[in-house]
Amino acid sequence: MNKREFLKKGAIAFIPAAAVFQVLMRQAEAGAAGAAGTAGSPTPGYEPRDHWYGMGIEVEKCIGCNRCAEACKAENDVPPEPFFFRTWVERYTVKQSGETEVECISVDPRGERKTQDEREVLRSFFVPKLCNHCAHAPCVQVCPVGATFTTADGVVLVDSTRCIGCRYCIQACPYGARFFNHRTNTADKCTFCYHRVIKGLLPACVEVCPTQARVFGDLRSKASRLVRFQRMNKINVLKPALNTEPKVYYAQLDGEVR
Amino acid sequence: MIAQVPSNLTELLRQIIGYIYPNEIEIHWSILIVVYPYLTGLVAGAFILASLVKVFNVKEVQPAYRLALLTALSFLLVAPFPLLLHLGHMERSFEIFLAPHLSSAMAMFGFVYAWYLMGILLLEIWFEYRRDLVVWGREHQPPLSWIYRALSLFSTDISEQAVAFDRKAVRMITIVGIPSAFLLHGYVGFIFGSIKANPWWSSVLMPIVFLMSAIVSGIALVLFLYMVITSMRNEPLDMKCLDKVASYLFYAVVVDFSLEALDFIHRLYQSEESVKILAQLISEKLFTNLVILQVLLGMLVPLAVLVAARTRRANPDLRKLLYFTSAILIQLGIFSTRWNVVIGGQLFSKSFRGLMAYKMEMTGLEGLATSLGLLIAPFVILFVLVRLLPAKRTGEAPVHPA
Numbered sequence: 001m002n003k004r005e006f007l008k009k010g011a012i013a014f015i016p017a018a019a020v021f022q023v024l025m026r027q028a029e030a031g032a033a034g035a036a037g038t039a040g041s042p043t044p045g046y047e048p049r050d051h052w053y054g055m056g057i058e059v060e061k062c063i064g065c066n067r068c069a070e071a072c073k074a075e076n077d078v079p080p081e082p083f084f085f086r087t088w089v090e091r092y093t094v095k096q097s098g099e100t101e102v103e104c105i106s107v108d109p110r111g112e113r114k115t116q117d118e119r120e121v122l123r124s125f126f127v128p129k130l131c132n133h134c135a136h137a138p139c140v141q142v143c144p145v146g147a148t149f150t151t152a153d154g155v156v157l158v159d160s161t162r163c164i165g166c167r168y169c170i171q172a173c174p175y176g177a178r179f180f181n182h183r184t185n186t187a188d189k190c191t192f193c194y195h196r197v198i199k200g201l202l203p204a205c206v207e208v209c210p211t212q213a214r215v216f217g218d219l220r221s222k223a224s225r226l227v228r229f230q231r232m233n234k235i236n237v238l239k240p241a242l243n244t245e246p247k248v249y250y251a252q253l254d255g256e257v258r
Numbered sequence: 259m260i261a262q263v264p265s266n267l268t269e270l271l272r273q274i275i276g277y278i279y280p281n282e283i284e285i286h287w288s289i290l291i292v293v294y295p296y297l298t299g300l301v302a303g304a305f306i307l308a309s310l311v312k313v314f315n316v317k318e319v320q321p322a323y324r325l326a327l328l329t330a331l332s333f334l335l336v337a338p339f340p341l342l343l344h345l346g347h348m349e350r351s352f353e354i355f356l357a358p359h360l361s362s363a364m365a366m367f368g369f370v371y372a373w374y375l376m377g378i379l380l381l382e383i384w385f386e387y388r389r390d391l392v393v394w395g396r397e398h399q400p401p402l403s404w405i406y407r408a409l410s411l412f413s414t415d416i417s418e419q420a421v422a423f424d425r426k427a428v429r430m431i432t433i434v435g436i437p438s439a440f441l442l443h444g445y446v447g448f449i450f451g452s453i454k455a456n457p458w459w460s461s462v463l464m465p466i467v468f469l470m471s472a473i474v475s476g477i478a479l480v481l482f483l484y485m486v487i488t489s490m491r492n493e494p495l496d497m498k499c500l501d502k503v504a505s506y507l508f509y510a511v512v513v514d515f516s517l518e519a520l521d522f523i524h525r526l527y528q529s530e531e532s533v534k535i536l537a538q539l540i541s542e543k544l545f546t547n548l549v550i551l552q553v554l555l556g557m558l559v560p561l562a563v564l565v566a567a568r569t570r571r572a573n574p575d576l577r578k579l580l581y582f583t584s585a586i587l588i589q590l591g592i593f594s595t596r597w598n599v600v601i602g603g604q605l606f607s608k609s610f611r612g613l614m615a616y617k618m619e620m621t622g623l624e625g626l627a628t629s630l631g632l633l634i635a636p637f638v639i640l641f642v643l644v645r646l647l648p649a650k651r652t653g654e655a656p657v658h659p660a
Contacts, residue, residue: 082264083283090277102277102611108478129279137453146359146369158612165346166351167286168364174455176279176608181287182263185346242454258609 017035018050042198050153052219053192054247056229057128059254062215064089064105064126068205068214075193075204087192087205094122100256127257128214130205131156131177131190132238132246139169139178139187148187154216154219154247155194160186174239175246192216210239218245266617275542276612285604285616288624289597290340293632296596297337300636302443302469303476304330305435306381307506312432318502324485324649327383329480332640334375340632341367343623357390363449373443378435383647385427386410388421389416393652405646443472450599456510457532458539458603470514475592477507485578485645497574504581508564511588515557518595535610543605543613548598555590560584569644 005213072078072087093101093116101116105126116124129130133156139148140156147162148169158169163186170178170187181188201207206216217226226249233251238248239258250257267283274283308326310316345351355372358365376525391410395403444465450456451464461467481503488495525533560583566572567580605614619625 079263081267083267083280085280088280100611102609104277104280138453141361142364142453143359144362145353145357146362162350162353163347164350165347166344166364168343168362168449170281170286171604172453172455174608177280179281180284180346190341258611 030159043200044200048198050177050220051153051178053154053197053215054133054217054219054226055130055192056215056217056226056233056235056249056251058213058215058233059125059127059252061251062089062126063196063211064091066105066209067208067210068128071160071204072190072206075196077190078188079181079183084181084188085127086177086188090127090129090257091124092127092254093124093258094121094254096122108238123233123254125254127250127253128205129175129177129238130248131173131192132175132244132248133190133192135244135245136249138172138242138244139176142172144168151194153197153255155192155197156189157191158187158189160184163187174242209240270416270615270617275538275617276607276611277609278607278612278614279490279609282614283580284612285601287600287604288344288616289601289618289626289629290344290624290632292596292600294337294340294628295443296475297333297340297470297632297636298443298446299468299475299592299596300479301330301334301337301374302439302472303474303478304333304480305439305476305567306473306478307480307503309432309436309439309471312429313436315504318496318498319506321496321499321649322480322503324386324647325484325487325644326476326480327379327386328643329483329640331379331383331634333634333644334371334379335639336632338371339635340629345626351434363452365378365444370442370445372651378431378438382428382431382435384411385424385431387647388424389421390647390652392416394436400547405645438495440469444469444660445457450603455608456603457530458536458606459555459599461521461525463517467517467521469515470510471592471595474484474507474510474514474588477510477579478585478588478592481507481565481581483640485582485585495578497577500581504567504577504584507584507588508561508568511557511561515561532610535606535613539602539606539613544598544602547594550603551594552591552598555587556594557588560587561593563587651658 016253056108066089069088071207071212072085073080076086078084078086089104089105091103091105095116097120113233133154134148135150135154137148137150137156140150143149143163144166145164147159147164149155149159150156160181165180165185165187165215167180167187170180178188178189180188193201193205194204202216206214211240215225215229217224217229219226221227229251231247236253237248237249238253264284268284305328307319308323308330309321311457334394342348342351355368358368359502385479388410391406392414393416395406423604447465450459451461453459481500482501484503485495514515522582525536563580563584567577567584572580601616604614606612609616621627
């Protein structure tokens with residue numbers, strides 16, 4: 001076989017092989033997305049590439065009721081212990097002295113509720129926290145087997161069927177958003193309720209928030225609530241200096257919040 | 259499946275100082291991950307010491323050359339086990355070789371390790387021992403002779419020409435081996451140093467500090483083993499070799515100490531956002547391990563001892579004692595260094611507002627018992643290797659006393 005013949009035959013074999021490969025890749029992608037969500041398939045015609053999800057949080061609207069953290073635990077079967085959270089709420093108390101006290105209102109190991117002397121308090125507020133679904137996510141970068149990945153619609157997920165449990169991603173997350181799930185022996189974190197979102201539903205925490213402090217939306221759709229939220233508010237993200245490009249956007253975020 | 263939540267986590271909630279993110283209560287990288295860089299450090303250090311003989315023709319270190327190579331091999335064989343035992347899914351560990359995620363520093367582990375083990379260390383040992391293996395294969399009775407023949411890969415040629423080729427090969431491999439040893443341990447440092455989320459780890463100096471402390475620990479280990487093994491065999495210690503190795507140890511400790519001091523001063527002077535919590539970390543959690551064990555007992559005292567051994571014109575027996583003491587103290591110090599990096603880096607919250615606690619398991623898979631087992635295992639392997647592959651060359655005159 002001379003070179004010309006080889007190339008011809010190669011091309012004939014290559015084109016169908018490439019087509020098969022493409023179909024397989026698509027199936028694999030769909031499979032990975034399916035494995036990451038707990039249940040269900042997307043709405044017919046759902047095209048991940050058309051979306052780019054994020055969340056807005058209006059700090060002043062949060063009343064610290066903790067419904068979001070509870071709904072998240074119920075919806076996603078998060079371990080019940082008070083140190084495994086996909087989302088949690090922090091209470092900040094900045095005192096007259098300049099000292100800042102923070103507590104996670106979901107964690108209450110001693111069963112006691114702290115009250116502050118009003119005269120000492122300069123300002124106080126609640127900050128809901130969750131995975132920031134960073135566009136430039138350090139957890140995705142460091143995963144040695146690619147089990148943590150970003151979906152085409154911008155959600156950072158963990159494929160628990162591939163995660164080897166090395167916990168490098170937990171170390172790499174600057175926000176403490178990840179934990180180790182001892183049921184699956186893999187890394188775990190907020191999925192933006194991906195299984196709901198692809199069906200056109202809202203994440204559980206957004207759904208239950210009584211004051212609409214959380215706004216979920218698609219940054220690619222000009223009509224989305226999130227884009228409107230970004231238009232109407234001064235926006236900040238957590239730890240911007242780390243260049244992780246978070247997609248959880250905070251309005252009225254205090255400088256004390258880390 | 260019922261969740262196997264570590265029972266002590268609830269207890270640890272009470273030991274938090276200040277505020278931590280709720281998910282941070284668990285210390286994810288346990289003592290096993292302290293053992294891992296300690297082991298690879300010993301490998302890299304021992305290999306670099308061995309390389310001095312071949313590349314820079316340091317004749318004095320020749321008596322410890324083979325021992326250094328076998329030490330490196332014994333420790334390298336055990337090095338992946340702490341990592342493996344630590345994984346949530348050990349059965350998926352091969353994924354790191356088959357489907358590595360190329361942007362991950364950790365994914366390179368398989369390649370770096372395999373290259374160093376098979377491309378460098380085994381190859382160098384084979385060429386170094388090939389002639390002797392052939393000779394031993396002829397001298398010994400079966401089944402030992404079979405083992406030697408198999409180890410020599412059934413080569414039989416011990417002509418001058420073949421042996422000259424072996425020597426050349428060893429030299430070439432060593433030349434490639436030095437940067438590879440640097441890579442092996444520098445890379446372990448990079449795994450930590452590249453985590454920008456953690457200010458205790460995130461430092462461009464990390465790979466270099468890891469490397470220098472690796473050299474320190476490796477040299478100290480070979481010094482220790484050379485003294486122990488030679489004494490156990492009732493053979494005289496080669497004082498020229500000891501003095502030379504000890505002097506390398508001295509310089510390595512000086513460089514290592516300077517680098518760590520630079521890192522410390524740099525952080526203090528830059529005084530970034532994290533400086534307060536790191537200061538609190540040192541004073542409240544790491545004072546004994548960092549200030550007393552790592553710096554004072556692990557560095558300054560051995561430095562003083564080594565200086566004393568050099569300047570006071572101490573007699574050989576006293577010198578031996580001083581070298582031996584400093585080698586042990588240095589091991590202690592380097593282990594503390596690894597502890598302070600790995601565990602220390604996980605004892606403060608990334609909110610920079612609080613400190614966590616680490617309670618080491620005793621008997622669990624990630625506990626003290628496993629770690630001790632993993633630290634002892636290389637010595638067992640080394641014991642077998644030294645028996646099987648004696649340091650003395652065939653047809654070589656016995657070592658002269660100093």
